[in-house]
Amino acid sequence: MIASIAAEGQATRPAPFGHALVALAKERPEIVGMTADLSKYTDLHVFANAFPDRFYQMGMAEQLLMSAAAGIAREGFTPFVTTYAVFASRRAYDFICMAIAEEALDVKIVCALPGLTTGYGPSHQATEDLAIFRALPNMTVIDPCDALDIEQAVPQIADHKGPVYMRLLRGNVPAVLDRYDYKFELGKAKLVRDGADVLFVSTGLMTMRTLEAAEELAKDNISAGVLHVPTLKPLDVETILREAGKPGRLVVTAENHTIVGGLGEAVAGILMRARAMPSGFHQIALPDAFLDAGALPTLHDRYGLSTRAVVEAVKARL
Template identity: 45%
Template sequence: MTNDLRSADLLEPPWTTTTKPYGTALLELARERPEVIALGADLTRQTETDLVRDALPDQFVNVGMSEQHLMGVAGGLARAGRCVFVHTFGAFATRRPFEQVALQLAYPRLNVKVIGFMPGLSSPGGPSHQAVDDVALMRALPGMLVCDVADATEVRQAVRLLADHDGPCYLRLKRGEVPVLFGPAHGLDLARAQWLRRSGADDVAILASGMLVATALRAADALAAAGVAATVVNVPVVKPLDRATVLEAASGVRAVVTAENHSVVGGLGSAVAEVLAEEGGGPPLRRIGVLDTFARASSAPWLFRHHGLDVQTVVATAWGALGRPGTPPPADDVAVETGQYAPV
């Protein structure tokens, strides 16, 4: 029943990066499946859908800057039998058209995939562009599958898996350079969280989603060097949450840490807290994420450090949750060259 390490084809750092994994995968899917249609509201290159626009113009529609209308058109196309992928930045896909997503997509359970780019603090654009509450909003909608993947390999696999999932989905995607953490044998499973590190005698379990998965892996390395064994679980699907794996990860450890590029209100940390509280008797939980605040318009590395979404904060949080004395071990900064990726 348990999900072992074999389904994860985890590569060793330094991780490389790639560009347009999403657009490439969507184009491939759209070529195979004429019922697939890519919708956007401006931001075509930014959402990698220029690849579909240029190769398959009949399967691409730009409705202009009108996100409420965008969701309505998506609903109409889906009701007429299309498999609709809707694209904009995550902040614009979930805040302004929340009612339209709720009533025209989620409530009728239509086959529409809402793709929100620039998750959390990966946007330098300040509160207007930073989707730090998108997971919370989408998670509140009945029937909505909410997905935050960790790397380019998962992005490619998610496109196909979401297309095969007959119902509404929300997928948040890093824009630009996307790290490659997983090899081709990796198997993303929408029903399963996935063990990435596991010793069988772990002190702490780190449950991470999206961009914080790489961060959690690096933190686990730093903790291991200081004699702390950390489980790392990749939780790509925040809803429906893989309850069994969450509980299994929490059993036998002395602390659980969640890590997400999102507000600690309503996202992965909240979802895990709900499961642990309902089960009762579990270890203490610490949540890493944006601490119920609006952020500034600054670079992603600065924001990740400033708001504690960095490796050192994950290390310190786990260290503190375990009640270890003294200073937490330092997380070494990894020097990366162009085309390589390391979390801050």
């Protein structure tokens, strides 16, 4: 069973990654799909059904998966490799580092269950993956918000020369950004909504939550803006400085990741080095701890990722 992050009645699109990859592969014969026994759970089964002769099932052997992808990339192909984020960041990290990143090979690593998107507990919750891959030289790091973000990111990461790590929302993925005339651009942060009192600087599914929180805050005459940062590396320093450096606003970073080494610390570092720290700064992130197992709505409330928790955190600091 795939737990959904969509709210009841929220518009969704099925398997946006799988369908976007199929559409691209029709025009790009060098694209292949590879996985470690997880095609069904990373939406790569859509690609496997469309291009069975370009799909490689490597079994439960993530290190082998990454090494084989490196070899295929050396032969001129563009492998899209899928697994769970915990397996890529913990189990296969050294193989990604030595076989792919050091050689700057054209391998796209797309991983499901990022952060707190499963209730299975620490064995499957990749709460530190952004910190791990942001620290890896040559690696581009993407954390999309919704179905539109994923669909538009796929062809751009395929065009990008070098390795990419992209977090994946799978199954029926919410469609949120369509209503904001949003377009994904690799390496660019986008001001999705402006506001005078609060600026959320968010990434991944937390952009979904901060947009919802902004609407709730507006009911109390609190004007909140949302700067979506889908590319964690390289960061769009210019846009972050321009928006977060504006005076008179509380700046709140929000991420589905541990408070250590992710978006919040990266933004704080940018502002500190530019001597542009706002008068109010707060991080919304997961704690530096192994998290509980349970139902996702309960866990998101417990660890501060729910819309209600975001609203309460902002009100407590205004």
